[in-house]
Amino acid sequence: MGLTMGAKRMLDVVILAAGKGSRMNSSLPKVLHTIAGKPMLHHVLDSVNALAQDALQKLVIVGFGAEQVKASAKPYHCQYVHQEQQLGTGHAVQQALPRLRPDALVLILYADVPLIKTESLEGLLTCASAANSLGLMTVVVPDPSGYGRVIRNSDGDVIAIVEEKDATDEQKQITEVNTGIMAVPANKLAQWLPQLSNDNAQGEYYLTDVIAQARATNCAINVYQVGSPDEVEGVNSRHQQARLERLYQRRQADELLHLGVYLADPNRFDCRGSLTVGRDVEIDINVIIEGQVKLGDRVKIGPNCHIKDTTIGCDSEIKANSLLEGAAVSEACVIGPFARLRPGTVMHQGAKIGNFVEVKNADIGANSKVNHLSYVGDCDMGADVNIGAGTITCNYDGVNKFRTSIGDNVFVGSNSALVAPVMLGSNATVGAGSVVTQNVNSNDLTVARARQRTITGWQRPTKQPK
Secondary structure, eight states: OOOOOSSOOOEEEEEEEOOOOGGGOOSSOGGGSEETTEEHHHHHHHHHHTSSOSSEEEEEEEBTBHHHHHHHTGGGOOEEEEOSSOOOHHHHHHHHGGGSOTTOEEEEEETTOTTOOHHHHHHHHHHTOSTTEEEEEEEEOSOOTTSOEEEEOTTSOEEEEEOGGGOOTTGGGOOEEEEEEEEEEHHHHHHHGGGOOOOSTTOSOOTTHHHHHHHHTTOEEEEEEOSOGGGGOOOOSHHHHHHHHHHHHHHHHHHHHHTTOEESOGGGEEEEEEEEEOSSOEEOTTEEEEEEEEEOTTOEEOTTOEEESOEEOTTOEEOTTOEEESOEEOTTOEEOSSOEEOTTOEEOTTOEEEETOEEEEEEEOTTOEEEESOEEEEEEEOTTOEEOTTOEEEOBOSSOBOOEEEOTTOEEOTTOEEESSEEEOTTOEEOTTOEEOSOBOTTOEEOOSOOOOOOTTOOOOOOOOO
């Protein structure tokens, strides 16, 4: 949906983020608690940044933990307004009045409502685009307990919003409720906010009282009603945070299903970043995606895998309980089960990393195999290499890191240690149990281990009586 607001009307966005969130029982400001690994405030700012609006100013109302909030939101280039005392939503927006541009439309949002969609914000702004009007976002809920009720007259026009503690029994039966989100011309707020009163059951300055003032001054109140209460639900407790986490994850799972991804159980999938998928991708249960992840066609992800900032090529398979971070995996590779790929790992076509293998900052050549119980760090490995079980590239001397270079078609026997810096030439063979400290030429066999000694008639120690 595009805006129909005329010639780039200025938009000031005011985001309320000053509350402590005492019910979270945390020293962290509430708005920095996360949904899908991202602070709730960031979710709201991302929705704002996606608006089709050029002349945009973002004002964040801060209070508790202000410096933490400002540091977290630094990449969003916001301005900040301090609310020293939290005296209600109307009081919060009052603090921003000196920063509002007189000709701007003001969009008022809440940093603890993280699932709000850009499309809904655009719809609300369209409602407020006409002269002498404002936009009010409402929602119909099955249980309106705790919400301010939207009061309409016999013609269906909104005339007021009544908070629950001030509502009559009859008004409490109304199921259309206020979300708190609205779009109001700045010049109207400049008139109405100074007139707010805290003469109510909460002793607070309600932003919602501007609705009655708009009605009294013949300002049109245009309603944008969102389809789902989930989108405008706020977070005030750990229970609500957990609920919105699952709602958000299910939303992402449904998008993947729509794209043709097979999810073994959509309710046991977590994406905490950005996921790009090809065709016929399969993802098993309890998979966690973080950062920027790209999966090619026919990629299979086994259960309980954690994949972060990684690209996986077509026809590759990640088996159960594997962790990949900062890796680039080419086509037709196999990883796991119980494998760990650390940042800087590059796997070329057909390479295989097996169970209980850790790879870090290493380039694994095409069709090479590290199948069992090995550590390969800071290594350049050619094609068709076979690394035996229990092999270690000893890349660290306690101070500095060194690289190991392995040519094509090298065979390294089990339980070997390659002490870097060291180079194994193409077609070289290292016998099992070797400690290699010097370069090995191409086509040579190296066996670097102590000679076996057998003592005939050896008597084992016996346990001494006490």
